[in-house]
Amino acid sequence: MDINQLNEHFGLPGVLVFHATPSGLIHADITTPHATATVYLQGAHLAAWQPAGHQPVIFTSRKTELVPGKAIRGGVPIAFPWFANRHDGKTGPSHGFARIQDWTLVFAALAGDDLHLTLTLGPNELSRSLGFDQFRLAYQLTIGRTLTMQLTVANDAGAPLVFEEALHTYYAVTDIHEIAISGLDGVSYLDKVDNFNKKLQQGDITVAGPTDRVYLDTTATCVLKDHAGKRHINVAKTGSTTTVVWNPWEDGAAKLADMDPTEWHEFVAIETVNAAKDTITLAPGATHTMQARVTVETVES
Numbered sequence: 159m160d161i162n163q164l165n166e167h168f169g170l171p172g173v174l175v176f177h178a179t180p181s182g183l184i185h186a187d188i189t190t191p192h193a194t195a196t197v198y199l200q201g202a203h204l205a206a207w208q209p210a211g212h213q214p215v216i217f218t219s220r221k222t223e224l225v226p227g228k229a230i231r232g233g234v235p236i237a238f239p240w241f242a243n244r245h246d247g248k249t250g251p252s253h254g255f256a257r258i259q260d261w262t263l264v265f266a267a268l269a270g271d272d273l274h275l276t277l278t279l280g281p282n283e284l285s286r287s288l289g290f291d292q293f294r295l296a297y298q299l300t301i302g303r304t305l306t307m308q309l310t311v312a313n314d315a316g317a318p319l320v321f322e323e324a325l326h327t328y329y330a331v332t333d334i335h336e337i338a339i340s341g342l343d344g345v346s347y348l349d350k351v352d353n354f355n356k357k358l359q360q361g362d363i364t365v366a367g368p369t370d371r372v373y374l375d376t377t378a379t380c381v382l383k384d385h386a387g388k389r390h391i392n393v394a395k396t397g398s399t400t401t402v403v404w405n406p407w408e409d410g411a412a413k414l415a416d417m418d419p420t421e422w423h424e425f426v427a428i429e430t431v432n433a434a435k436d437t438i439t440l441a442p443g444a445t446h447t448m449q450a451r452v453t454v455e456t457v458e459s
């Protein structure tokens with residue numbers, strides 16, 4: 159559907175309006191009674207969410223290139239069917255193909271004060287060229303005072319579907335030096351900045367250098383204590399047993415052409431994932447659902 163058709167079929171005056179970037183990327187601009195948000199059809203990519211009375215919760219880089227076929231830097235990229243680099247000996251784009259494909263909007267409605275959107279992705283030329291031709295994805299977003307992101311994978315093949323997945327959420331923070339993340343105390347992680355060595359988390363996570371950690375076997379809710387504890391962002395999840403925490407720090411950010419050199423101060427990624435030893439093997443005809451649920455609270459001192 160083009161923009162006119164999207165606005166005609168799904169538009170809700172004052173609540174859901176579709177626009178396009180000069181390069182042709184279509185995005186839904188959303189205003190509910192309790193939040194604003196932006197969702198691009200490419201990648202089903204949530205690029206902004208701000209509940210009323212709060213600062214923006216989702217970070218998107220000022221330098222992201224909004225062009226077809228290029229992953230948006232920030233927001234919530236959906237990684238599928240692999241996380242980070244492909245590791246079956248074949249080549250393919252970082253974090254898979256789902257985040258650089260156009261998804262189809264199939265449902266939009268205001269239910270109470272929340273906007274519900276459903277986008278779908280099936281096999282296409284790119285996915286087939288990478289060996290994935292019998293799957294379907296459905297992404298259900300509920301946008302309001304709470305943000306719910308739910309990804310369902312269906313295996314239409316006669317053989318098992320092996321995949322990794324992530325809701326690679328970039329959270330906006332006041333300053334990376336002032337954050338702490340609780341919920342992963344006692345959880346083992348692979349330290350990607352130390353040759354994937356397996357380590358044990360002790361206490362809260364603070365970020366004081368390049369951080370790229372794959373926490374395994376955890377279904378825990380994480381609390382991102384932002385602005386020296388004045389704001390809490392709660393990230394609860396189901397259907398996910400991996401949590402990734404990532405910040406590239408100064409040197410890593412300098413290597414990212416689509417990130418301003420100072421922006422690494424302004425976000426931390428807490429990702430709802432199934433990867434590494436938590437990779438999913440889905441039986442023929444089966445489905446798998448992973449959900450992240452985000453709430454924000456201001457903490458009185």
Ligand SMILES: O=P(O)(O)OC[C@H]1O[C@@H](O)[C@H](O)[C@@H](O)[C@@H]1O
Nearest residue numbers: 242252253326350370402404429
């Ligand atoms: O630059 P990309 O492909 O968006 O990936 C960003 C980062 O995503 C994180 O989830 C990975 O753990 C990192 O290793 C990776 O660098």
